[in-house]
Amino acid sequence: MDKSFPITLGLQKAGLPLILTSGKLKNLCFLIDTGSTHNILFDFVYNHFRDEFKLLDDTQSLMGIEGQYRETPTIEATFNFEGKDYTSTFSVLDASEAIKQVQEETGIQIHGVLGIKFLLENKWIIDFNKLNISNYNE
Structure with missing residues (x-):
């Protein structure tokens, strides 16, 4: 096991497992959603920090929160959480x-979904049970 990080604050404040980023994309609040097949960055965040993201030549068909499918642009984003940079693709x-x-x-304003x-x-x-996130490295 590498480290574990508490998720109690988000659960106490909003009843949701949330993390806050640091670094260039400081104080972005992501919902950790084990039911989501995609990572999502909300468009108002993308529009505000557009220069911090890499727009990929790809779109994805994604069901929105209201239940309708739509084509979404795909980006690559890097954010820092607890001293480590994480890079992934987001719709x-x-x-x-x-x-x-x-x-x-x-x-609480949520900026995206992991x-x-x-x-x-x-x-x-x-x-x-322990109200934390652990990451395991080989």
Whole structure:
């Protein structure tokens, strides 16, 4: 085991497993979603930090929060969490209404979703008994 990081703050504040980034993309709040097949960066974040991302020549068909499929641009993003840089691909999605509702209910603005793809790539394991994330390196 490399390290473990608590997810208690997000669970206490919003009832959601959340992490905050540091580095160039400082204070971005990502929801860790074991039910999401894609990593998602919300379009308002992409538009604000556009120069920090690499736009890839790829689109993905993704079901939005409202249940409709749409083509989304794909980007590569690097962010820092607990002193380590993580790079992965993300679909850019407009989820303004859903995010607005979460922010109104919890006071927390979510900037994106880290899905199964990210968890597998980085060997992150969520332990809901201990309320932490562990990453295992070979």
